[in-house]
Amino acid sequence: xxxxxxxxxxxxxxxxxxxxxxxxxxxxxxxxxxxxxxxxxxxxxxxxxxxxxxxxxxxxxxxxxxxxxxxxxxxxxxxxxxxxxxxxxxxxxxxxxxxxxxxxxxxxxxxxxxxxxxxxxxxxxxxxxxxxxxxxxxxxxxxxxxxxxxxxxxxxxxxxxxxxxxxxxxxxxxxxxxxxxxxxxxxxxxxxxxxxxxxxxxxxxxxxxxxxxxxxxxxxxxxxxxxxxxxxxxxxxxxxxxxxxxxxxxxxxxxxxxxxxxxxxxxxxxxxxxxxxxxxxxxxxxxxxxxxxxxxx
Amino acid sequence: xxxxxxxxxxxxxxxxxxxxxxxxxxxxxxxxxxxxxxxxxxxxxxxxxxxxxxxxxxxxxxxxxxxxxxxxxxxxxxxxxxxxxxxxxxxxxxxxxxxxxxxxxxxxxxxxxxxxxxxxxxxxxxxxxxxxxxxxxxxxxxxxxxxxxxxxxxxxxxxxxxxxxxxxxxxxxxxxxxxxxxxxxxxxxxxxxxxxxxxxxxxxxxxxxxxxxxxxxxxxxxxxxxxxxxxxxxxxxxxxxxxxxxxxxxxxxxxxxxxxxxxxxxxxxxxxxxxxxxxxxxxxxxxxxxxxxxxxx
DNA sequence: CCAATAGTGTCTCTGAGACAATATGCC
DNA sequence: GGCATATTGTCTCAGAGACACTATTGG
Numbered sequence: 128x129x130x131x132x133x134x135x136x137x138x139x140x141x142x143x144x145x146x147x148x149x150x151x152x153x154x155x156x157x158x159x160x161x162x163x164x165x166x167x168x169x170x171x172x173x174x175x176x177x178x179x180x181x182x183x184x185x186x187x188x189x190x191x192x193x194x195x196x197x198x199x200x201x202x203x204x205x206x207x208x209x210x211x212x213x214x215x216x217x218x219x220x221x222x223x224x225x226x227x228x229x230x231x232x233x234x235x236x237x238x239x240x241x242x243x244x245x246x247x248x249x250x251x252x253x254x255x256x257x258x259x260x261x262x263x264x265x266x267x268x269x270x271x272x273x274x275x276x277x278x279x280x281x282x283x284x285x286x287x288x289x290x291x292x293x294x295x296x297x298x299x300x301x302x303x304x305x306x307x308x309x310x311x312x313x314x315x316x317x318x319x320x321x322x323x324x325x326x327x328x329x330x331x332x333x334x335x336x337x338x339x340x341x342x343x344x345x346x347x348x349x350x351x352x353x354x355x356x357x358x359x360x361x362x363x364x365x366x367x368x369x370x371x372x373x374x375x376x377x378x379x380x381x382x383x384x385x386x387x388x389x390x391x392x393x394x395x396x397x398x399x400x401x402x403x404x405x406x407x408x409x410x411x412x413x414x415x416x417x418x419x420x421x422x423x424x
Numbered sequence: 425x426x427x428x429x430x431x432x433x434x435x436x437x438x439x440x441x442x443x444x445x446x447x448x449x450x451x452x453x454x455x456x457x458x459x460x461x462x463x464x465x466x467x468x469x470x471x472x473x474x475x476x477x478x479x480x481x482x483x484x485x486x487x488x489x490x491x492x493x494x495x496x497x498x499x500x501x502x503x504x505x506x507x508x509x510x511x512x513x514x515x516x517x518x519x520x521x522x523x524x525x526x527x528x529x530x531x532x533x534x535x536x537x538x539x540x541x542x543x544x545x546x547x548x549x550x551x552x553x554x555x556x557x558x559x560x561x562x563x564x565x566x567x568x569x570x571x572x573x574x575x576x577x578x579x580x581x582x583x584x585x586x587x588x589x590x591x592x593x594x595x596x597x598x599x600x601x602x603x604x605x606x607x608x609x610x611x612x613x614x615x616x617x618x619x620x621x622x623x624x625x626x627x628x629x630x631x632x633x634x635x636x637x638x639x640x641x642x643x644x645x646x647x648x649x650x651x652x653x654x655x656x657x658x659x660x661x662x663x664x665x666x667x668x669x670x671x672x673x674x675x676x677x678x679x680x681x682x683x684x685x686x687x688x689x690x691x692x693x694x695x696x697x698x699x700x701x702x703x704x705x706x707x708x709x710x711x712x713x714x715x716x717x718x719x720x721x
Numbered sequence: 722c723c724a725a726t727a728g729t730g731t732c733t734c735t736g737a738g739a740c741a742a743t744a745t746g747c748c
Numbered sequence: 749g750g751c752a753t754a755t756t757g758t759c760t761c762a763g764a765g766a767c768a769c770t771a772t773t774g775g
Contacts, residue, residue: 411772
C-alpha cells in the first residue's frame with residue numbers, strides 16, 4: 128500500500144515511527160476451570176460407584192487472598208495468545224496436554240484484582256478421569272481437586288414497567304480433603320423493551336479467591352448448556368467406558384436423573400461399541416464403548 | 425484478614441507496597457459487530473420487500489489499514505469494563521443505547537495489529553431497524569451499513585490416524601454504496617483422540633482491516649447458532665412487525681427458506697399479538713405482533 | 722437362587738416438516 | 749375480479765418420556 132495519511136506517511140513509515148502511547152494498559156490473565164469426573168468409593172461390592180464432578184484449585188501462597196483457593200492461571204505473555212497461555216497453565220498445573228479446551232468469557236470488572244488492573248480471559252478444560260491421577264497429597268503445589276456441588280437456591284421473576292428482571296441464585300459448594308468452600312452466586316437477567324443484559328453477582332463467598340466463584344459458575348452453566356447438544360461429555364470419559372458410566376456423567380452435570388432407554392438412544396451416535404466388557408462386577412457385565420472418532424454427521 | 429505472607433506482611437501492607445511490575449501489557453480493544461435488518465426497495469406495489477442483514481463498518485482515516493473498513497471499536501479505558509467500552513462505542517458510533525449486547529470472544533493472535541500488542545474483546549449488538557436510520561450519506565464519520573452475504577464455499581472432512589480435521593470455508597461479502605468487500609474465512613476443527621481445537625483463518629481479504637473478517641464470521645456463526653433456540657431475532661425487529669417479516673429475518677440469517685406453518689408454531693410463544701394490522705398493501709392485511717415481554721417460560 | 726445392573730421393546734406425546742385449503746384488502 | 753399475501757388445518761414422521769420386560773453375572 129502506498130496510501131499516505133494526513134501526515135503524508137506511508138503505512139510502512141507510519142509503523143516505523145509508531146510509539147505505543149503511554150496509555151495505561153491492563154494485565155490479562157488466562158484462568159482455567161479444569162473439570163474432571165471421578166468415582167466415589169463404594170462399600171457394597173455389588174453397587175456401582177457414583178460419579179463426581181471435580182475442579183482443580185490452587186491454594187494461594189501469597190497476598191492477595193493468601194490461603195484462599197483460586198483457579199489455576201497466569202498472566203498472558205507478549206509472545207503468546209491467551210489460548211497458548213491457557214495451554215501452558217494446563218501443562219504446568221495439571222500436567223496434561225491435548226485436552227478439550229474452550230474459551231469462556233473475559234471478565235473485566237473493576238477492582239476484581241486488588242493489586243492492579245487485571246482482566247481474566249477464562250477457559251474451560253475437560254480432562255479424562257484416567258488421564259490425571261488425583262494427587263490429593265501433592266501439597267508441594269497445594270493443588271487439589273474439589274468436588275463440585277451446584278444447587279439451585281432461588282428463582283425469581285419480577286415484572287417492571289418495561290419488562291422484567293429474572294434472578295436465579297445458586298449455591299456452589301466445593302469439597303476436598305482440604306475442607307469445604309461455599310459461595311452463593313446470583314445470575315441476573317434484566318429485560319427491558321429493546322434490550323437484555325445478564326450479569327453474575329457473588330452474594331457470599333467463603334474460601335475462594337478473586338471473583339473465581341463467578342468464573343466457576345459461568346463454566347458450570349456453559350458445561351450444562353452444551354452437554355445436551357454436543358459430544359463435550361465424552362472428553363471427560365476414559366478411553367473405554369460403559370453407557371451407564373456415561374449416563375452418570377450426564378446426570379451429575381445436569382443435576383437430574385435421566386431415563387436409561389431414552390439416554391441410550393440419544394447418545395448412540397456419539398459412541399462406538401467395542402468387544403470388551405466389564406468384569407468381576409457382582410452383576411451382569413456391561414459392554415464397553417469408546418468415543419466415536421469419525422465425528423458427528 | 426491478618427494472615428502474614430512470607431515477608432511478614434498483612435494483606436493491607438502488601439497492597440500498599442505493591443508496585444505493578446514492568447511486565448509488558450497488552451492493549452485491549454472492544455470491537456463491535458453491530459447488526460440490523462433493513463428492507464430492500466420493491467418495485468411491484470403488491471410484492472413485499474425483502475430483508476437484508478446489515479453490519480456497521482467504519483472507514484479508517486489513518487494508518488494502519490488506511491482507507492479500509494473496520495468494525496467500530498476502541499480501547500478499553502482503566503476506569504471501565506470491556507462491556508462499558510462496548511456500550512460507549514455503541515453510543516458514539518451508532519447513536520443507540522439499550523440494545524441487545526453480548527460478548528463474543530477475545531481474539532489475541534500475535535500480530536493482529538501491526539502497531540503493537542492488542543487484544544480484541546469482541547461484542548455483538550443487535551439493533552432494531554427502526555431505531556437507527558441508515559444514514560448512508562453520513563460521510564463525516566465515514567460510517568456505512570454494509571449488506572451481509574455469507575455463503576458456504578466448501579465443506580470437507582479429512583480423516584487422520586487419531587481423528588479427523590474438518591474445514592468449512594465461507595465467503596463473506598459486504599456491499600454498500602461505498603463498494604463491495606470480500607473475504608474468505610475458513611473454520612477448522614481438529615479432532616484428535618482426547619481433544620478438539622477450533623480456529624478461524626482468513627484465506628483472502630479484500631477491503632477489511634485487521635482480522636475483522638474473522639470477528640465478523642464469528643459473530644455471524646453465533647447469531648445463526650442462537651437464533652433457533654433463543655428470542656434473539658426479536659431484538660432486530662421494530663416495535664410492531666408481521667410474522668412474515670419475522671420469518672424473513674430468520675430466513676436471511678439462517679440462509680435458508682422456512683415453512684410458514686411450522687415457523688409460526690415454533691415462534692408463537694415469543695410474540696404477542698396486537699389489534700393492529702398492516703394497511704395499503706396490495707393484498708390481505710397482516711396482523712402486527714410485538715415481542716413477548718413477559719419472557720419465555 | 723438372588724441382588725444388582727445391563728440391555729431392549731413399545732406405547733404415547735410433542736413438535737417439526739410438508740402441503741393443502743381457505744381468507745381478505747386493494748388496485 | 750383476481751393478485752399476492754395471510755392464516756389455519758391436518759397428515760406424517762422422528763425423537764423424547766415413561767415404563768415394563770428380559771438377560772446376565774458373581775456370590
